[in-house]
Amino acid sequence: MPRLSTVAFVALPLLVLSLAYFAQSYASPLGPAPHLGSGLGLSIAFSSLVNYAQAAMQAPFGAPQEALLGTQHPKEQVDNEDSEVTINEPRPRFTRRIVAVGDIHGDLINAGRVLQMAGVVDEDGNWSGSVDVFVQTGDIIDRGDDTVELFEWMEELREQAHGMGGVMVSLLGNHEWMNAIGDWRYVYPSEIETFGSISARQKAVTTGWLGNIWASNYTTAARLPLHNLLGPPNTDYPPAEGSVYARANAGPLSHAAFSFVHGGLAPMYPNLQPFPSAINNISSSLLHKLRSRSPQPPPHPPHAYPGLPAGTTREEARLYGGDGPLWYRGWADEDESKICARVDQVLQKTGTRRMVMGHTPNLQNIVARCGGKVLIIDTGISHAYGGALSALSIEYTLEPVKGGGWKEQEVVKALYAEQEDELLVTATRELGEGDLW
Numbered sequence: 152m153p154r155l156s157t158v159a160f161v162a163l164p165l166l167v168l169s170l171a172y173f174a175q176s177y178a179s180p181l182g183p184a185p186h187l188g189s190g191l192g193l194s195i196a197f198s199s200l201v202n203y204a205q206a207a208m209q210a211p212f213g214a215p216q217e218a219l220l221g222t223q224h225p226k227e228q229v230d231n232e233d234s235e236v237t238i239n240e241p242r243p244r245f246t247r248r249i250v251a252v253g254d255i256h257g258d259l260i261n262a263g264r265v266l267q268m269a270g271v272v273d274e275d276g277n278w279s280g281s282v283d284v285f286v287q288t289g290d291i292i293d294r295g296d297d298t299v300e301l302f303e304w305m306e307e308l309r310e311q312a313h314g315m316g317g318v319m320v321s322l323l324g325n326h327e328w329m330n331a332i333g334d335w336r337y338v339y340p341s342e343i344e345t346f347g348s349i350s351a352r353q354k355a356v357t358t359g360w361l362g363n364i365w366a367s368n369y370t371t372a373a374r375l376p377l378h379n380l381l382g383p384p385n386t387d388y389p390p391a392e393g394s395v396y397a398r399a400n401a402g403p404l405s406h407a408a409f410s411f412v413h414g415g416l417a418p419m420y421p422n423l424q425p426f427p428s429a430i431n432n433i434s435s436s437l438l439h440k441l442r443s444r445s446p447q448p449p450p451h452p453p454h455a456y457p458g459l460p461a462g463t464t465r466e467e468a469r470l471y472g473g474d475g476p477l478w479y480r481g482w483a484d485e486d487e488s489k490i491c492a493r494v495d496q497v498l499q500k501t502g503t504r505r506m507v508m509g510h511t512p513n514l515q516n517i518v519a520r521c522g523g524k525v526l527i528i529d530t531g532i533s534h535a536y537g538g539a540l541s542a543l544s545i546e547y548t549l550e551p552v553k554g555g556g557w558k559e560q561e562v563v564k565a566l567y568a569e570q571e572d573e574l575l576v577t578a579t580r581e582l583g584e585g586d587l588w
């Protein structure tokens with residue numbers, strides 16, 4: 152146990168600092184306060200960071216923020232047989248299970264089969280609690296009739312996930328954007344009836360309930376750290392100055408994250424950093440302009456294609472362009488000899504190890520390219536395509552190695568409802584004895 156002395160050396164002074172911190176919190180009704188002198192203020196920041204690190208090692212989501220607020224609930228979530236031991240271990244095993252699903256296109260039944268098959272929901276369609284994060288990479292709308300039920304279900308799941316310590320990450324696809332723009336070329340007349348009328352539908356997808364959901368709970372890009380130490384979903388890379396996550400994102404766990412967009416992150420796309428907020432800020436401002444059009448242009452067809460609103464910036468137009476994150480197909484369509492030489496530069500910039508996208512269907516299977524650095528998960532789940540019912544599973548573990556150091560593992564699998572699952576990636580790294588954050 153060569154680490155024990157280090158632990159004691161660090162822990163004792165910290166205990167003293169933490170006590171000072173708590174005494175201060177009790178004394179001030181407003182909690183740990185900004186009015187503290189700079190000396191004590193620094194120690195408090197330091198002990199908060201240690202709490203953050205400890206909680207991040209033990210609990211699934213929310214832990215770092217809770218630690219910073221001083222309420223730490225180490226959660227019993229370790230699933231191996233020696234879990235009793237690992238919970239009390241100073242260096243616990245950390246696991247995270249992520250499931251991602253691509254284009255659903257208006258098919259509630261097939262979406263339900265996929266989410267149940269992948270363990271995201273139980274047989275009643277409720278959040279099961281057996282995955283930590285569910286990512287949907289856009290294109291829930293169009294080519295099917297179940298738009299209303301699908302988006303309502305996603306919001307129910309988001310609530311249920313939140314109540315059980317899980318997280319849902321929802322992306323806008325090019326088809327959600329088409330509807331926000333007034334491009335209804337892939338809208339079925341039978342689907343319009345589920346909204347009541349053309350005008351009721353147009354209101355819903357712009358200023359109404361569905362437009363509100365897109366604006367508040369959906370983004371165009373996502374960065375998902377695999378470990379809590381790197382921050383919650385959509386923590387920027389490079390991290391913002393002064394971010395509590397800056398240190399971990401520069402340490403041995405740096406880039407232990409996946410990116411998700413609907414189409415793809417083209418190497419020449421200019422707004423890759425900071426990722427994902429550069430893209431998501433442009434996305435928010437464009438969506439806001441679309442939703443503010445008054446009156447909304449009548450939908451195409453039969454009316455003319457409305458295009459992007461007056462006042463759209465060049466950056467906003469490029470977001471929705473052919474090499475933007477919603478429409479780009481280079482990672483799916485071009486030869487590996489060409490794309491694999493460019494993939495590392497995008498991963499480097501976005502602080503990620505692999506990138507996941509939908510949009511370009513392969514009806515047989517999930518496609519892994521460039522050694523699993525590029526993962527394309529649109530298998531035409533909707534009956535409009537009749538493709539494979541699939542989900543991507545990512546299992547991340549970080550476990551202490553006897554005598555010091557850590558072993559990190561990513562296992563990426565394609566899960567199928569009607570064919571054998573496929574192992575796509577097993578990547579293992581030894582992290583040595585250095586600090587993780």
Ligand SMILES: *[C@@H]1O[C@H](CO)[C@@H](O)[C@H](O)[C@H]1NC(C)=O
Binds near residue numbers: 275276277311
């Ligand atoms: C499961 O889902 C059904 C239907 O959405 C709902 O009525 C029920 O309350 C849910 N159960 C739980 C435990 O959330």
Ligand SMILES: *[C@@H]1O[C@H](CO)[C@@H](O)[C@H](O)[C@H]1NC(C)=O
Binds near residue numbers: 310
């Ligand atoms: C977005 O999600 C939150 C959390 O589940 C929910 O409370 C909120 O109502 C959702 N927003 C909209 C517009 O539905």
Ligand SMILES: *[C@@H]1O[C@H](CO)[C@@H](O)[C@H](O)[C@H]1NC(C)=O
Binds near residue numbers: 425428432
């Ligand atoms: C994105 O928007 C937020 C909120 O307005 C802002 O704080 C942040 O600096 C912006 N980031 C970028 C990269 O534009």
